Amino acid sequence: MARRLVIIGGDAAGMSAAAQARRMTSTGELEIVAFERSTRTSYAACGLPYLVGGFVKAPDSLVARTPQQHRANGIDVRTRHDVVAIDTQASAVTVRDLDAAAESTLRYDELLIGTGASGISPPWPGIDAHGVLQLRTLDDAAQVERLLGAGARRAVVVGAGYIGLEVAEGLLERGLAVTVVERLDAPMGAVLDADMAAGVAQAMRAAGIDLRLHTAVTGFTTVGGRVTAVETASGPFEADLVLIGLGVRPNVELARAAGIGVGAAGGILVDNHQRTDTPHIWAAGDCVESHHRVTGRSVVVALGTHANKQGRVAGTNIAGGEVTFGGVLGTAITRFKELEIARTGLTEQEAAAAGFDAIGVTTEALNRAHYFPDAQPMKIKIVAERGTGRLLGAQIVGGEGAGKRIDVFATALWNNMSVAEVGGMDLSYAPPFSPVWDPVLLAAGKSASSI
């Protein structure tokens, strides 16, 4: 008789695990049942700001695989089904069929929790008003579209992190007047050092965004249930449309209620095989904590790229393989219009907080040979450990080709390189692609000679 793998959550982590386990086993060996609360599976949430901005035309193109496609692949996907409890003693889940409003239980041999994360939604008065929303699902994007269609002209984005920045660009692109309200002193203030974030603020303002830093939201003014303004400690900002982009929090209630271990950072605890502390229960994606390779600590990083990798690791191990997840570095990238913004490892601020004796060195360089047309500047900040010269992190803000250079630093970090070693590497050079000293080498060399 087939063993049964039950999956909670039909998005990146869950469906990657399902697809991987399916690749490795026959349906006679392993039955795979995946429960998903919404009507959709495997959609690219990261693409939503670009859908709102009109860069991506078809909402359906964000769906990597539909429930039908997963079913055709031998995975029993049940949408509009909400898992409401896990009974670890009985090895069974309780599932509510949202359309039939009926509950049932299903036994599992292996269980994968891929419950994801939810957008942070502070208890501000008026946050449930019409016109105030997050951008987490295709339905949210459709709602933005309806508000635009109904004549929304003034948007306020709350939070200047990744999503805030991307949504602000999108709404600007759609012709709205956009205000971005941020509690911290700088956009990307939680992920970039202040000196690097300054360039982002400059680009936002140059694009016409009314950027309000150090501004705390206190609530929303509503008229007839519709938002008309965002209230802040510095006064109100009129708005027909408010996008909340304050980051996410792992969905761990189900796991916690079942007695599965949750860590100090707020995510489900897993080992490098994606096993929880409870036999036959695995977890992956935005709901778990991951090993940070630089600090050695357990952290929550909600990113599709980790969800996919962890899902695949879990799926492989569930199907009898043996692979591990190597951990995270805190690598991330985004853009604001032409400006590319990327980071990996630790910022100077983060390094200090983690107890490192760190030094940050910033270098300005060009993305092409100085004599080549359209050479664009970039700033690279390298954070290194004093004494050892160990690379701890890097941040890049600049023009075309700047952002993806972060992957070189990520690879160097993955291998515990020193900045001096990085500065001597054999990286590619040709005038259309870099100066003879690539900005990465230049920045690493400057950092090495400052330690």
Added chain:
Amino acid sequence: MARRLVIIGGDAAGMSAAAQARRMTSTGELEIVAFERSTRTSYAACGLPYLVGGFVKAPDSLVARTPQQHRANGIDVRTRHDVVAIDTQASAVTVRDLDAAAESTLRYDELLIGTGASGISPPWPGIDAHGVLQLRTLDDAAQVERLLGAGARRAVVVGAGYIGLEVAEGLLERGLAVTVVERLDAPMGAVLDADMAAGVAQAMRAAGIDLRLHTAVTGFTTVGGRVTAVETASGPFEADLVLIGLGVRPNVELARAAGIGVGAAGGILVDNHQRTDTPHIWAAGDCVESHHRVTGRSVVVALGTHANKQGRVAGTNIAGGEVTFGGVLGTAITRFKELEIARTGLTEQEAAAAGFDAIGVTTEALNRAHYFPDAQPMKIKIVAERGTGRLLGAQIVGGEGAGKRIDVFATALWNNMSVAEVGGMDLSYAPPFSPVWDPVLLAAGKSASSI
């Protein structure tokens, strides 16, 4: 009394060494005299094809530092001075002042040889004809400009390597009818595997180049001392202008005559401090052999990026510091119009020749999320060692953002990573920059599962 550093060759390697030694010592401690045969120092030869193509407008912009600037920096640069002999017993060089046609000798405490390389120029009948040239100096570029001004319309480029490709693009850009004649079966045939080179051939032909592969040049037809055609085993190709791009050979005659060791690959032998086998004599740049980190062999790689690094290493050590050159990986990049072409480590062919049991796996991927506008394809070929899964090399051919991804593989190679490890790294992801599995991860993962 000041020690004296004498430098032979005023280009990348020599002047990097000079500048670095100058940074670290006072003129009272170290006198630096640099002899350069031409009238120029520190010019970017790699930029010449883009000067010919009209992308770069001002020839002078290719000069990173003039002799005057070096002199103002405390380096005694003597242009139009040719070092004709090194007397290692007397620690002196014999120098010919080309303008005064006079010879003199100068003692050195330390000597750096940075004699560079010369373009390969086969003894084909007619190769000295007017209209047949190489593109190695600003004078060569000026000569191309004169030929274009005089009405040249049909160009033949001999050799489809880096320079051949770049010059062909440039001449095409200037409106010439361009034929490229290549002895091998594929463009970039010496540096890419055939399957990857196929995409380059396709792009060249699509751009209107008459690409003649497997075609051996035998000589040139001339009329009144001017070239009118390139003769090949497959017939003649009419030409008003012929560019020879057959690669370069280290200039080692001076060193060899002085009894300084030259290696089997044809370059001056140096250790990782850039010391030759002769006391107080150093060498750097296109004239030396370098340690290849993947094969462990001694190889000749003429690239400005190595010349700069090695010059700096030599300069530091000469000035009393202690640094080493880490070796080369064979990383290189170029473009043909929109197509980006890059490689690092070993091709499948090179790996087999070096005695590795290697497997090559090619992956097609996009440079952005599939739903993002203008997502462009790229091909990545990974070469790995069977059994161990050790990464041995990578090749990339594709659209925007494809080429520079080679640096991630270069960094991975530098650290002796396995393809499985590479496939699990935390690289950056956002829809405008990559699919959720970056092409690098995708290719590495596919390679890992093929071993």
